[in-house]
Amino acid sequence: MKKTNYKIFIICLVFLAAAFSACEKNNGYNTDPVSKDTAKPETVTNLKVDNFNGGAYITYDLPNSDNILYVLAKYNIRENVARETKSSYYTDTIKVEGFAEAQEYEVTLYTVTRANVVSDPVTVKVNPKTPVYQLVRPSIAISADFGGVNVKTFNPLKKEIGVILIAYDDVTRDMEVQDQHFTRLDTVDYSIRGYKTDARDFGVYITDQWGNVSDTLNVKLSPLYEELLDKSKFSPFTLASDSPPYDGNWIVSRLWDGNNGEPGWHTGSSGKAPFVATFNIGNTYKLSRFIMWQRPDSWAYGHGNPRDFSLWGSNSASPRDAQLPVSAAAGTVIGDWVNLGNYNFPPPPSGMPVPGNSADNEFVKAGVNFNVPFNAPSVKFLRLSVTRTWSAGSFAHVLEMSFYGKPE
Structure with a gap:
């Protein structure tokens, strides 16, 4: 596909539905005649223009007639590409937008009656600011x-x-x-x-x-x-400030057992944020990203699934324990540990209440990617620190995590 064509191709794909919608929808204006008054309407008068980035607002005075249904604006946003905009009789302003350049354009306005009779044209110049x-x-x-x-x-x-x-x-x-x-x-x-x-x-x-x-x-x-870190080399590195497990099945090693289902890592039910798990990743890596799988289905966007969390790391031979804060900027150093990054689990893609939305559940089940900042140091040990869950409760849980990076 030639360079001159691929942009046109992608734009056509992305905006085809929108273009059809703009051409076919009546935007609430019934185009069937609703009046027997077929007299040609007067034009709008006293035109004023307020330009903005990529468009303009045009205000006007309407003819004194109860038969006016809407005002129609016709204009080209770039060569051979025309648009139309309508504005109800109940307002004195019409918005024209989508212009490709910061230059002068001509907009033609018409008043249209309830019998679909169109007035003579009135032309106005607009000068949109930089799109x-x-x-x-x-x-x-x-x-x-x-x-x-x-x-x-x-x-x-x-x-x-x-x-x-x-x-x-x-x-x-x-x-x-x-x-x-x-x-x-x-x-x-x-x-x-x-x-x-x-x-x-x-x-x-x-x-x-x-x-x-x-x-x-x-x-x-x-x-x-980058490579996927070898989980067979991972091992628990329990510290005194780590959160105790829920039971003998929901332990920290479940974070890398290769199973995206239950059980996973789950802290006790009477803890307090941050909820922390510490482990050894086997070798020193400059991490690039990681994937987190949270509990789906009835637990999606609820229960102990992390909403806000941090990743801490250390490259010490045997890092000492440190009480991690609920909040700290990336790059903060506490003892042998450095904050590699702070993260927010993405909100439900559907924007709908949860749990119960199938699309949101599938999003959770697929796992979510998070980038490790490029300037983060290389590490051999990690601490997952959950600072807030979706239920804001007294425990946290994660089913699985995978890490990517470059070995040092």
């Missing part, structure tokens, strides 16, 4: 990461954007879309993995919900080596 996708583009940064690349960018207005990663494909011998990350968050920081360590061409560009596409930041990078 959000262009505002975000200069902040893109892409760097080598373990098993892939890391992408960062800043979305100061917290508007919907798409961060699109492309990479050279050995089969097609062309740049192909590898990942699409859609978000409204102001800070974007994520990794795409699954690559060998050989040098490869990567690129990132920004798109928006109207199919506008920025230029591409192109780089050549060599992903860093």
Whole structure:
């Protein structure tokens, strides 16, 4: 697929449903005639424009007629791409958006009656400010990461954007879309993995919900080596401040027994946060990421499943015990232990109440990836410290964890 085509292809896929919706939905305006008054309506008057990033608000005075149903705006957001926006009779403002550039555009307004009779056109000039996708583009940064690349960018207005990663494909011998990350968050920081360590061409560009596409930041990078840590080399390293187990089955070694089902690690029922488990990972590693499997089904997003937690590490030959705090910044050193990172388990993807949602349950059952900060030190011992569970109760539990990194 040629470079000139892959952007069009991905935009078509992502925004096809939205385009159909925009063309087919009537947005609450019944287009069937509801009036026998077929007189042509007067136009809107006293037009005023308030520009914003990628669009503008146009205010106006409506004709003095009870037969007006809505105001229609027609405009091009880029060459050969037209949009329409409607605004109810009950408001004096219409929003036009999706413009590809910060430049002058012409918008044509019509009043439409309840009999679907359209007025003469009235034209107004708008000058939208820099569109959000262009505002975000200069902040893109892409760097080598373990098993892939890391992408960062800043979305100061917290508007919907798409961060699109492309990479050279050995089969097609062309740049192909590898990942699409859609978000409204102001800070974007994520990794795409699954690559060998050989040098490869990567690129990132920004798109928006109207199919506008920025230029591409192109780089050549060599992903860093990572491997799945050998769990057969893990062993408990119990310290006095560790949380006692629930019973003889739910012990710390269940965290790496290769079984994502029950039993797992489970602390006693009368403890107090943080709930801590300590273990030896066998060799010294610079960790890149880990996967956590929490208890699913009726326990998903509830019970003792971690909501907020930290990972502490040590590379001492035999690290001494230390009482871990409920809260500490990444990089904090307490005795032989350093805070490798603080984590929040993602909220239910469905946004619905839990437990009981099947999609949320499947998300939990699949395991969740968490990155270890790139600047975190190499370690041989780990402490999982759960600072808050989804039930905010007096115990915590995790079924399984897998760790990735580079041996030192």
